[in-house]
Amino acid sequence: MTTSPTARRLLRAVQALAILGLGLYAAQAAIAVCGKGADAFFETYVYTGLVATGAALCFARVLTSPRERVAWAVLGGGLAAWAAGDAYYVAALSDMLDPPLPSFADALWLALYPACYVALVLLVRERVRSFPRSLWLDGLVGALAVAALGSALVMGAITAPGADSAVITMDLVYLCGDFLLLGFVVGGFALTGWRPGLAWGMLGTGLATSAVADAYFLYQGAIGADPSSTLPAALWPASALIVGFAAWSAPVQRSVRLEGWRTLAMPVAFASIALGLLAVHTVSPLPAAALVLALATLAMIIVRMTLTFRENLELIEGTQREAGTDALTGLANRRRLMTDLAAAIAEATPERPCGLAMFDLDGFKQYNDRFGHPVGDTLLARLGRRLSETVGHSGRAYRLGGDEFCVVASGTSIDLEELSAQARAALTDSGRGFTVGSSYGLVLVPEEATDVPGALSLADERLYEQKDTNRRSTVTRQTSDTLMQVLKECQPELDRHLHDVAELARALGTRVGLRAAELDDVVRAAQLHDVGKVAVPDDILDKDGPLDHSEWEFVRQHSVVGDRILSAAPDLSAVAELVRASHENVDGSGYPDGLVGDEIPLGARVVTICDAYHAMTSSRRYRERMSRADALRELRRCAGAQFDPEIVETFCALLTPAKRPQARFSPATQRAH
Incomplete structure (x- = not known):
């Protein structure tokens, strides 16, 4: 007073x-x-x-x-x-x-x-x-x-x-x-x-x-x-x-605390x-x-x-709850994960496995450095709430610390794969000047692990494998986009062709069962299969009539040139291999290496068919475009000589959905890709 x-x-x-x-x-x-x-x-x-x-x-x-x-x-x-x-x-x-x-x-x-x-x-x-x-x-x-x-x-x-x-x-x-x-x-x-x-x-x-x-x-x-x-x-x-x-x-105003004697x-x-x-x-x-x-x-x-x-019981329960809760996001923390995961593993069966998915944010460090830690904490809290809402009653979400999250759930393997993909999407955000994504590793118990340390170790290993793949994919995408722009500047008329071939290759690659990473390489190979033509003189590329023998020999080197260009970027080595083999024929009459049958990578066989089909159905200065039916008949006529017959039938089924025949690949074919 x-x-x-x-x-x-x-x-x-x-x-x-x-x-x-x-x-x-x-x-x-x-x-x-x-x-x-x-x-x-x-x-x-x-x-x-x-x-x-x-x-x-x-x-x-x-x-x-x-x-x-x-x-x-x-x-x-x-x-x-x-x-x-x-x-x-x-x-x-x-x-x-x-x-x-x-x-x-x-x-x-x-x-x-x-x-x-x-x-x-x-x-x-x-x-x-x-x-x-x-x-x-x-x-x-x-x-x-x-x-x-x-x-x-x-x-x-x-x-x-x-x-x-x-x-x-x-x-x-x-x-x-x-x-x-x-x-x-x-x-x-x-x-x-x-x-x-x-x-x-x-x-x-x-x-x-x-x-x-x-x-x-x-x-x-x-x-x-x-x-x-x-x-x-x-x-x-x-x-x-x-x-x-x-x-x-x-x-004196005070808050009373019960403590001591x-x-x-x-x-x-x-x-x-x-x-x-x-x-x-x-x-x-x-x-x-x-x-x-x-x-x-x-x-x-x-x-x-x-x-x-x-x-005292309430205090103990509150202490235990705080000990098992992440203060920033309100999610369960690593301590709670160890307890819950042990219980889930004990109850898991082959018919209803337990899934452990570990997530790590991509791009969060750059976001934190740019906008500051308080804003970064706000983003983590928002992503944590979205993850919890996505998981819902299917399982439980955890924050392990930093920008690492985790989900434990039970269900069929398909359900767990879908839940992991949804959780990954929930841990993604973007805005002006930033993009934050996530990588994850999924482990099924008891199929792939039988105890807590084993499950955590395998999930962490797969997480960082995917994180490394994503990093390489980012570099690969930036490099391939640069080369695509070079092609577009040199030959503007190729832009539509390359885009359409890439979309056909994506659809056909999915149909023949390529995995995600392989499919990504095939799509990029389809986009860049003509990158070597930057070394071919314009008077040959723009010639109205048929090419003579010497001109053909020059053109046939473009896949080798494309291989050398792409191989300069180590992350594009798999794409370079597909581009080199994109003009090989299954009977060995192709170029540049004369590969036969399954010696040709499966992705290259996919690109070859898609490229040929699009070329036949597109107008050229020296010929008219074919109809879809005529182009498909031509593919079938050349199957076994120029094209892989099984993939040709799958491609034809892809473009005629009513028939939908299911192609079955031989073990040798599967091994070749």
């Missing part, structure tokens, strides 16, 4: 005068330092003035600081009612031999209790941001234990036989108010985790002091003693001043009080109220133990 220097000096002066007044009051009560004749003055004016000072300090706090204003206003009102009750008693009732009971003064004094209860609740809500349910029970246990102890000490004397019923009733009302006030104080301490701090500690001490003083004087009055003008009487004004001083102590010490102390009272009861019977409260204390401690056990 912020106050001016003048206000602070005034506050210090008031506090100093109040302490001085309290000291004089205590000295007078103890040893009559000012003589017995001054007792009335001290009881009438000093006592009431000290209580009123406590109320004034609370109200001053309300006027100077908006924080906790309502709580301190209510508490100041309670202290003011207390002081007013004293003033009324002195003015109207003190001279009576038998004052009425209850009186208006009692009403004012009793007003302190609800004011204290409300203020304590408001201050707890303001100063303690959050607290576990078990701390509520600690407060209740403490209140019950204190009430049980107080009942055991005071209740018997107050309710002794022969006492006036009105006196007993009022004493019980005050006693219950005091016990409840002590319960609120103990509960407030509990809700701070038994670490109340200076301000809360002073407030609680002040209110507890008032309750203890009440109980003491009620007990003294019940046994017939005269406690007036004695040292314990100083506890009442002292409690009011402590509360007023607490109003000016800096409040503090969480056990206080419940054990309260349980010891309850057990001690029950032990005393076996020797000397206690009032029924004390016995009931002690039993209620033990019952609440049992409830507290149960709740603590549940909270």
